[in-house]
Amino acid sequence: MSDIRNIVILTGAGVSAESGLATFRGPDGLWEGHRVEDVCTPEALARNPDLVHAFYDARRAKLGEVQPNAAHHALARLDAEWPGELLIVTQNVDDLHERAGATRLLHMHGELKSALCAACGTRRRWEAPMGDRPPCPACGKPRLRPDIVFFGEMPYQMERIDAALGRCDLFVSIGTSGAVYPAAGFVRTARHYGAWALEMNLEPSAGSIYFSESRMGPASELVPAWVKEVLGDRLA
Ligand code: OAD
Numbered sequence: 001m002s003d004i005r006n007i008v009i010l011t012g013a014g015v016s017a018e019s020g021l022a023t024f025r026g027p028d029g030l031w032e033g034h035r036v037e038d039v040c041t042p043e044a045l046a047r048n049p050d051l052v053h054a055f056y057d058a059r060r061a062k063l064g065e066v067q068p069n070a071a072h073h074a075l076a077r078l079d080a081e082w083p084g085e086l087l088i089v090t091q092n093v094d095d096l097h098e099r100a101g102a103t104r105l106l107h108m109h110g111e112l113k114s115a116l117c118a119a120c121g122t123r124r125r126w127e128a129p130m131g132d133r134p135p136c137p138a139c140g141k142p143r144l145r146p147d148i149v150f151f152g153e154m155p156y157q158m159e160r161i162d163a164a165l166g167r168c169d170l171f172v173s174i175g176t177s178g179a180v181y182p183a184a185g186f187v188r189t190a191r192h193y194g195a196w197a198l199e200m201n202l203e204p205s206a207g208s209i210y211f212s213e214s215r216m217g218p219a220s221e222l223v224p225a226w227v228k229e230v231l232g233d234r235l236a
Contacts, residue, residue: 014175114147178205
């Protein structure tokens with residue numbers, strides 16, 4: 001590993017599972033009987049805004065009850081100490097990576113603690129519920145929606161992600177089922193450009209065959225051990 005300079009890390013719901021946040025496709029992955037695909041669409045927001053707001057208001061409120069776990073802390077340490085390029089691309093809309101101290105981080109599926117005004121397009125930090133339709137502080141219209149990339153919408157910062165994938169020597173995927181594109185395709189892009197690809201997950205993901213190496217187990221154990229390995233190799 002000593003010839004590695006640039007790292008891209010993709011994280012999914014599995015990295016936050018041990019903090020107490022439910023994954024999407026696990027046995028507890030339904031929300032009051034709704035599949036995530038039925039709640040997280042522009043059509044669902046138009047058809048049943050109360051349901052969509054209730055879903056995200058509950059998830060935003062839950063953030064106050066959970067803490068980053070050992071996997072988030074280990075990634076934040078790697079971010080702080082890695083001298084080469086590093087980018088943590090998270091599909092998660094929670095704030096546990098940044099609360100652990102990660103800074104080279106982007107939220108490709110948006111953030112629970114951000115509001116997007118459907119009337120004027122303004123995005124801003126937002127911690128309160130939206131179900132009671134508060135007015136947008138910029139334009140005054142009661143059209144705030146969660147700043148979350150719904151199914152059918154374009155994920156954020158794809159150009160930056162593609163550029164980082166094209167330059168990385170190591171691509172690492174942690175706690176994601178590989179069911180949702182474009183994130184599920186990142187491993188193939190990284191391999192195409194010559195990167196080594198490591199997967200860490202409880203079980204093989206949908207795209208497991210594309211990885212150079214797979215480690216199966218809980219993120220809170222696998223990730224700190226791997227970060228130690230990577231940083232240790234640099235010191236050796
Ligand atoms: P999923 O719920 O699809 O997958 C979570 C993965 O984490 C599964 O493969 C689990 O086996 C694994 N896992 C669970 N606990 C783990 C642990 N303690 N350690 C390691 N792995 C563990 O979640 P994502 O792949 O993140 O999109 O889902 C992708 C997207 O689908 C989400 O970002 C979300 C959803 O629709 C939006 O909200 C836009």
